Amino acid sequence: MTSVASLHDRLDLAGLDDLLSEEERAIRDAVRELCARRIDPFVADWFERGEIDDPRGLTRELGAMGLLGMHLTGYGCAGMSAVDYGLACLELEASDSGVRSLVSVQGSLAMYAIWRWGTEEQKIEWLPRMATGEAIGCFGLTEPDHGSDPGNMRTNARRDGDDWVLNGAKMWITNGAIADVAVVWAQTDEGIRGFAVPTDTPGFSAPVIKHKMSLRASVTSELVLDNVRLPGDAVFPDVRGLKGPLSCLNEARFGIVWGSLGAARSALESAITYAEQREQFGRPIGGFQLTQQKLAEMYLEYSKGFLLAHHLGRRKDAHTLRPEQVSLGKLNNVRAALDICRTARTILGANGISLEFPVIRHMNNLESVLTYEGTVEMHTLVIGQALTGLPAFR
Missing domain, CATH: 1.10.540.10 (Acyl-CoA dehydrogenase/oxidase, N-terminal domain)
Known part of the structure; x- marks a missing residue:
């Protein structure tokens, strides 16, 4: 072993x-x-x-x-x-x-x-x-009808004297049901603005989303804001429009560039170990050329993804990282990680769908990671615009 x-x-x-x-x-x-x-x-x-x-x-x-x-x-x-x-x-x-x-x-x-x-x-x-970790936060941007197009969100905040009153709903919110504070983005007469919303505020609720087949070891919720009244100082003072939430998403996407490689590495480790131990036709399947080809190609994609993540990390530390470069990393590394997990699943055969091994769990999780913090389509168009200078979002 x-x-x-x-x-x-x-x-x-x-x-x-x-x-x-x-x-x-x-x-x-x-x-x-x-x-x-x-x-x-x-x-x-x-x-x-x-x-x-x-x-x-x-x-x-x-x-x-x-x-x-x-x-x-x-x-x-x-x-x-x-x-x-x-x-x-x-x-x-x-x-x-x-x-x-x-x-x-x-x-x-x-x-x-x-x-x-x-x-x-x-x-x-x-x-x-x-x-x-004494207080937990969540981030309310995505809505039931507005994912990739947050500029058309329906959640709104209106002034009422010195207060703000928020109404609307957010969807697919990690940590929502256990959060102490929710960062909520809402339409106002001054454009999109952000609010720090204590979750014990009357009118705020966070029903847990059930029946997920991905990210099951994660608390995922809806956020419902029903006449949530906040003091005037609950609003973020100096940012309006999508600049605020998109700057946050860029931070999270950077973590995904690296994180997805962890799922890929875990699946690759499982595939290598299994290929050494599983015998068919009188010898370990890791000794067959087609299995070694799969392992070699999986490792190639993992190592290339790590080099890209490392390069982007050094750029971020040097304060030279651009949003389109994060899109490059997120698109490449999540897609590569998902392919690695799928290939690992074929090496494990039927055992690949068992939770006795981590592969199917990572594979299911990455189906969500592929989509959240920007879909394949959106990151593709970010890169396309950077290459051509022509926006193709609409």
């Missing part, structure tokens, strides 16, 4: 570890150890049941390790690099996309929105508690 260490060594066939500093490898290894202890033994059961045991406890453990808003500075945030954050996302998603989504939504959407666009009072109120 292949030991984990030797398998990890062989998965560094391309020498990718040489691209990382000693500190970066230490952060990666620490997150990997946390996942092996706290998530991996339980996640298949969470997925099968469609719920995480004690999500608040898990969130506090992630916060204690500095993983929530880890790439932000101040207010109790760890202030780590973009590559550090990317490596953490990779390890979290090697356990499960739903767990990585919890961290991404908390740090790159809810916390980033408050950190980048909120008032000083909002930052002081929420960010330290969110960094430790």
